Amino acid sequence: MRFSEKIPGRVLLVIAFSALSALVLITVFIFVEGVPLIARVGVFNFIFGMKWAPSQGAFGIFPMIVGSLSVTLGAIILGVPIALCCAIFLTEFAPATVRNAIRPAIQLLAGIPSVVYGFWGLIFVVPLIRNYIGGPGLSILAGSIILAIMILPTIISISEVSLLALPPPYREGAFALGATQWQTIHGVLLPAARSGILAAVILGMGRAIGETMAVIMVLGNAVAMPSSILDPARTLTTNIGIEMAYAAGEHRQALFATGIVLLVMIMILNSVAQYALRRRQDER
Amino acid sequence: MSVNNTRMVSFDGTTPKARRLNARQTQAIAKATIWAAAVLVILILFAIIFYILSKGIPELDWEFVSEIPSDMGRSGGILSPIIGTLAVTAVAIVIAAPLGVGTAFYLTEYTYEGGITRIIRFGAESLAGIPSIVYGLFGFIFFVIYLKLGWSIVSGGLTLAVMILPTIIRTSEEAIRTVPQIYREVSLSLGGTRWQTITRAVVPSALPGIATGVILGIGRCVAETAAVILTAGSALRIPTSIFAPTRTMAVHFYILAREGISMERAYGTAALLIILILLINIVANILVNRFVARGR
Numbered sequence: 001m002r003f004s005e006k007i008p009g010r011v012l013l014v015i016a017f018s019a020l021s022a023l024v025l026i027t028v029f030i031f032v033e034g035v036p037l038i039a040r041v042g043v044f045n046f047i048f049g050m051k052w053a054p055s056q057g058a059f060g061i062f063p064m065i066v067g068s069l070s071v072t073l074g075a076i077i078l079g080v081p082i083a084l085c086c087a088i089f090l091t092e093f094a095p096a097t098v099r100n101a102i103r104p105a106i107q108l109l110a111g112i113p114s115v116v117y118g119f120w121g122l123i124f125v126v127p128l129i130r131n132y133i134g135g136p137g138l139s140i141l142a143g144s145i146i147l148a149i150m151i152l153p154t155i156i157s158i159s160e161v162s163l164l165a166l167p168p169p170y171r172e173g174a175f176a177l178g179a180t181q182w183q184t185i186h187g188v189l190l191p192a193a194r195s196g197i198l199a200a201v202i203l204g205m206g207r208a209i210g211e212t213m214a215v216i217m218v219l220g221n222a223v224a225m226p227s228s229i230l231d232p233a234r235t236l237t238t239n240i241g242i243e244m245a246y247a248a249g250e251h252r253q254a255l256f257a258t259g260i261v262l263l264v265m266i267m268i269l270n271s272v273a274q275y276a277l278r279r280r281q282d283e284r
Numbered sequence: 285m286s287v288n289n290t291r292m293v294s295f296d297g298t299t300p301k302a303r304r305l306n307a308r309q310t311q312a313i314a315k316a317t318i319w320a321a322a323v324l325v326i327l328i329l330f331a332i333i334f335y336i337l338s339k340g341i342p343e344l345d346w347e348f349v350s351e352i353p354s355d356m357g358r359s360g361g362i363l364s365p366i367i368g369t370l371a372v373t374a375v376a377i378v379i380a381a382p383l384g385v386g387t388a389f390y391l392t393e394y395t396y397e398g399g400i401t402r403i404i405r406f407g408a409e410s411l412a413g414i415p416s417i418v419y420g421l422f423g424f425i426f427f428v429i430y431l432k433l434g435w436s437i438v439s440g441g442l443t444l445a446v447m448i449l450p451t452i453i454r455t456s457e458e459a460i461r462t463v464p465q466i467y468r469e470v471s472l473s474l475g476g477t478r479w480q481t482i483t484r485a486v487v488p489s490a491l492p493g494i495a496t497g498v499i500l501g502i503g504r505c506v507a508e509t510a511a512v513i514l515t516a517g518s519a520l521r522i523p524t525s526i527f528a529p530t531r532t533m534a535v536h537f538y539i540l541a542r543e544g545i546s547m548e549r550a551y552g553t554a555a556l557l558i559i560l561i562l563l564i565n566i567v568a569n570i571l572v573n574r575f576v577a578r579g580r
Contacts, residue, residue, distance in 0.1 A: 005477050005479060008394075008478075008479045009390075009478075011386070012389055012390035012394055013394070015387055016387040016390035017407075018386075019383075019387060019407040019408040019450060020404060020406070020408075021407075022411060022446045023407045023411050026414065026419075026422045026446070029426050030418065030422060033421075033425050082324060083325075085318045085320075085322065089318045090322075092318075093315065093318055093319065102322065102325075104569050105325075105326055105329055107568075108333075108562070108565050109329050111503050111504075111507060111564065112332065112507070112558065113506070113507035113534050113537075113557055113561070114507070114509065115509045115534055115537055115538045115541070116558065119336075119541050120332050120335060122541070123335075124331075124335065149328055179307075180311040181311060181314075181315070182310055182311040182315065183310075206413050210413075210414070210417070211415070212415065212417040217541070217542065237417045241420075244424070255421070256421060256425070259418050262415065262418060263418055266415060267413075270410060273413075274409060
């Protein structure tokens with residue numbers, strides 16, 4: 001091999017480690033900045049503390065963990081059935097022309113800026129809740145609705161891929177036994193594609209837990225523990241998004257510590273999703 | 285085969301309570317529900333786009349895109365946020381495109397699946413799941429503070445570059461993998477080196493797919509708010525160098541809407557953002573279709 005032939009391979013090898021290096025840098029810098037505060041406050045007091053008052057030195061993020069989990073759960077409850085139906089529609093029911101028109105539309109849904117979703121929620125969804133259901137409108141319910149819409153593209157596209165990847169004999173066999181389309185979907189296709197669908201739902205959860213700007217605009221951002229889905233709340237992400245603008249010193253460290261909790265939650269979710277996706281490949 | 289046998293037995297897929305419905309009726313109900321869900325998704329998409337465009341397009345005129353904002357954005361146009369968006373996105377693409385495409389070529393052309401590719405993929409996959417606010421925190425502490433780049437176009441652009449890297453890697457890798465193996469074999473059998481094979485046989489054929497990934501990356505940069513507001517700042521002046529702070533359109537929209545500075549200007553900015561995202565998506569789709577058509 002000539003010398004000039006070796007250079008591109010070496011250079012590309014170095015470049016190929018850029019993503020991994022970035023991941024390491026991100027983890028190291030967020031942890032270095034946040035861990036001292038967690039050490040001072042104590043892991044238990046930080047995670048299960050009920051009071052967040054940075055000016056008084058109180059750093060408890062439990063209400064925000066509850067906020068993050070409840071909007072995410074709400075988004076999953078509202079979004080998953082619609083997304084799954086849409087994926088089934090695309091693979092099993094839609095004529096080719098309809099399918100080719102809907103796919104770019106769903107891609108577009110994924111491209112709309114999250115601030116625009118938040119703004120639309122603020123102008124459209126929040127008043128609806130305030131006027132017809134009750135409460136201040138800025139609420140967990142509003143956040144869940146907006147996040148449910150935002151996670152649709154993720155769940156639809158990954159479920160669709162899982163359904164499309166099923167071997168044709170699954171469908172043919174069921175039809176040959178006289179099953180209707182729905183019986184085939186319900187009895188054969190969905191159980192066979194369940195690892196992929198599970199991964200889709202978990203990645204959707206990851207997106208919902210990590211979303212910031214849309215949630216800031218519709219959630220009301222109160223630091224108190226929410227007691228119903230019509231109460232305003234604050235999530236881990238919005239806590240960082242709102243307070244980073246003016247935080248300094250210990251307060252800023254506390255926001256990085258919030259980032260650590262968020263990062264750990266996301267890493268766990270992603271590992272589970274990757275495991276599910278890999279199982280899907282192994283099943284073949 | 286992993287089909288659940290117990291489910292296979294109850295083939296009409298009904299619970300005992302609902303057994304009054306026969307297979308044909310459940311089929312009809314399921315079909316209607318599934319169609320309704322698909323229609324609902326499309327309706328939501330149109331509701332959002334139509335609402336923003338109908339309120340925002342009347343605000344758009346030449347002054348809006350050619351004048352600098354004055355009075356915190358209450359009057360004047362949005363020229364400086366437009367320039368800010370272009371500058372930050374340009375920095376991000378200049379950094380992320382070579383790194384992402386290079387990684388994709390390494391993974392597909394220069395190595396076999398094994399330990400190294402698994403580690404590299406793990407890096408890219410994990411990066412893809414990190415929330416944008418965490419990118420913002422990282423960009424702030426690393427680029428703004430540690431590397432002393434301050435709130436600036438470079439800090440914002442570098443942060444976005446890291447954020448879009450996984451997108452570019454994944455789409456480029458897919459594009460390179462769809463290039464038929466015979467292209468490589470012919471080039472190698474003619475005595476071409478590996479580098480010649482890549483640059484003359486693989487790249488031309490994979491280019492539309494790679495471009496699609498880059499364009500999707502541009503779309504994510506334009507749409508991003510959380511990561512840029514913490515790294516590029518929110519200055520309203522026209523930036524004079526890449527080390528100057530700036531404000532992107534998405535950040536400008538967020539500040540206008542959240543602080544209630546000017547709803548008209550907010551709608552106008554949002555409409556322009558949506559139009560930009562629409563154009564980006566259309567271009568990406570045209571490229572994908574051409575790519576698919578040529579691959580056959």
